[in-house]
Amino acid sequence: MKKRIIVGVMMVCMLALAGCGQSGTSADSNTPGNAEEQQTVEVLESAETENTGNSDTTALDAQTPTEDTLVVYFSRTGEQYNVGVIDKGNTAIVADMIAEQTGADKFEILPQEDDYPYTYDELTDVAKKELNENARPAYAGDVPDLSQYSTIFIGAPVWWGDWPMIMYTFFEENAEGLSGKTLIPFSTHAGSGLSGFDRKLSSACPDSTVGTGLAIAGTDAQKHKDSVRQSVNDWLSGLGY
């Protein structure tokens, strides 16, 4: 508990220094009266309640692992919070573990114009601007034919208490393909846990079923891979994999 609060406080300081304030999308608006105070509350509450995932979604019935599973994820390399410069993103590490354990296919969401800054502080500024503008940055590549999948894991880093805006581009552009599927969210983060990814995914994809999500601390993904793999496998096991 103490550790989580410390992490939360560290995040708050970091975010406040970066000029942090608000999160809000068409899917879920957290518009604060006092932006910094609101972020403080949100980060601390999230650290308290969401680090281990979420409890407000339906656990999936046990199911046999099949080839009809896809892992979609977004992740950044470069300088990241509390892990220095990384050449494999925190979320990418977790995505790989899920794919290895389930035999799922993978699709990485990459920005079409990859002009996201390399340094952490600059990246937070760009991401904040995208959030404030409710932007829909384009992604590159061709999404696989989603009709062949019944379950889709969807993961991303928490950015300002929300999915990165590029994920909303994916949700909206693939609304038809995601409809009727089971979507299972996962996050990596620096204290905010799942940050309502499940709820926001439900809002963005109302015709899908959202399963129980998983939140992994980004530092653990880089530095404590064995325990993260165990958490991932336990979670998958609970989902019937």
Ligand SMILES: Cc1cc2nc3c(=O)[nH]c(=O)nc-3n(C[C@H](O)[C@H](O)[C@H](O)COP(=O)(O)O)c2cc1C
């Ligand atoms: C733009 C930006 C905003 C972030 N906002 C949050 C946040 O609100 N809460 C949090 O816990 N972590 C936040 N983080 C930390 C990332 O969620 C964390 O480092 C994550 O593991 C990075 O994953 P990646 O390497 O896959 O990109 C933020 C990081 C960035 C770059």
